[in-house]
Amino acid sequence: xxxxxxRPQFLEGTYVGELKSPKGKxxxxxxxxxxxxxxxxxxxxxxxxxxxxxxxxSPMRVWVTPKKDTWIALNIIPLSxxxxxxxxxxxxxxxxxxxxxxxxxxxCSKSNCCxxxxxxxxxxxxxxxxxNPSLSNIRLExxxxxxxxKKGPCIRLASTGKVFTQVTCENAPxxxxxxxxxxxxxx
Numbered sequence: 001x002x003x004x005x006x007r008p009q010f011l012e013g014t015y016v017g018e019l020k021s022p023k024g025k026x027x028x029x030x031x032x033x034x035x036x037x038x039x040x041x042x043x044x045x046x047x048x049x050x051x052x053x054x055x056x057x058s059p060m061r062v063w064v065t066p067k068k069d070t071w072i073a074l075n076i077i078p079l080s081x082x083x084x085x086x087x088x089x090x091x092x093x094x095x096x097x098x099x100x101x102x103x104x105x106x107x108c109s110k111s112n113c114c115x116x117x118x119x120x121x122x123x124x125x126x127x128x129x130x131x132n133p134s135l136s137n138i139r140l141e142x143x144x145x146x147x148x149x150k151k152g153p154c155i156r157l158a159s160t161g162k163v164f165t166q167v168t169c170e171n172a173p174x175x176x177x178x179x180x181x182x183x184x185x186x187x
Contacts (some may be wrong), residue, residue: 009065011038012079015058029054029073031062040064040071086104104158105176109142110149120171125155128173135176 011033019039028041040062044058053176059079064071107122122140129135146154151165155172157179164175 002144010061010063011040011071012061013038013059015054015060016058017056029062031060036107038071038075039066041090042073046073046076071174103138104141105138106141106143106146106156106158108144108146108148108156112149113146113152114152116152117168120169121153121155121167124169125172125176132173132177135173159181 011031013033015029016032016037017030018026019030019041021027026042026047028039031038031040044157061077061079063074063076065068066072066076105125107125108118109122122142125138125140129138129140141158146156148154148163148165153167154163154165155167155175156163158182162179167175
């Protein structure tokens with residue numbers, strides 16, 4: 001089974017300070033957006049560049065990816081104050097306080113559903129997740145019988161327990177898009 005990857009996102013705001021290790025080494029930055037302050041860890045390749053470039057209050061766009069309970073910077077782009085005001089659009093990103101957990105979709109892998117095409121449905125959903133960034137937080141999981149054998153192939157949304165029957169390769173991506181997770185919008 002292939003794990004869904006998390007797509008990088010961006011935050012826009014102003015640089016308000018450094019995050020340092022107990023030994024005083026620069027490990028990250030603090031970015032103030034319109035809604036809250038984010039601690040963002042920096043990879044080693046960004047540290048030398050930023051030690052000479054950053055000034056308090058500098059507007060920037062930071063491409064980030066969530067990792068456990070923190071953000072990791074992938075790239076930092078300085079902005080002019082006009083750009084920050086003009087481009088402050090809602091950002092679809094998981095909340096730092098509650099990192100997004102994969103949204104689990106279970107696919108019946110028992111014999112009746114397999115005979116009716118559940119393996120092909122599983123592959124179609126994997127392809128949809130891989131090609132559609134809005135579905136990147138969905139994790140597929142094979143499961144046992146969903147008690148709808150004569151109406152297979154069947155899938156279940158683990159969070160709600162809702163079961164879909166007679167799922168096909170054609171309608172599976174639409175089910176994921178319609179009933180999958182909704183991104184949280186931050187400013």
